[in-house]
Amino acid sequence: MKMLKIVAFKLGEEEYGLDIDQVQSIERIDxxxxxxxxxSYVxxxxxxxxxVNPIIDLRxxxxxxxxxxxxxxxxxxxxxxxxDLGLIVDHTSDVIDVEPESIEMISSSSFNADYFRGIAKVEGRLIILIKLAELMKSTTD
Incomplete structure (x- = not known):
């Protein structure tokens, strides 16, 4: 399996990641x-x-x-x-290579796991991987 490249970012204390193939650019808030x-989240x-790009407050x-x-x-x-749409995040960290086998699935009983692909364990960090399609589907419903 090939490495997954993600853009890591923070929302509060938690770290999240998006597949780099989905990311067009990272901009300062304007x-x-x-x-x-x-x-309310738009x-x-x-x-x-x-x-013209819609802007969503991811938090x-x-x-x-x-x-x-x-x-x-x-x-x-x-x-x-x-x-093309914008997701407001607290802070972008870096681009990280993730081994597919370092991703653990999330049990859906604890919260709405539909938006999340799993949690990547990378160098002592836990990064919650976001499924952009699921997140956006619930936005457009």
Whole structure:
């Protein structure tokens, strides 16, 4: 099995990861234009290089409370189907190679495991891997 490359980021004290193939870029948080009647986790839209991208507060989407935006806050621009959208995270860490066998599945009884692919154990770190498609599916329902 081939190595998985992930972009690691933090939400609070926990570390999460997204498959690097889904990540377009990582941006500083910029002016976000609010959109009326959007769900609470949709912060609005930004104009990035001439394209309008919806912005989702990942903390809010995962019910992790409200984020305090700081110098370290970043927007990870991801591609989902034909849409580029931004995910607000507290802090991006690095790009990591993950051995597929170092990923443990999560039992779904404890919380909504649909959004998560498993937990990668890398150099003493536990990184929760996000399934972008599942997360976005529940956003568009």
């Amino acid at each position: 002016h976000i234009t609010r959109v009326p009647n959007a769900p 912060k609005g839209v930004i104009n990035l290089r001439g394209k 809010s989407k995962l019910n992790l409370g409200q984020a305090q935006y700081t110098e370290n806050t970043r927007v990870i621009i991801v591609k989902y189907e034909d849409i």
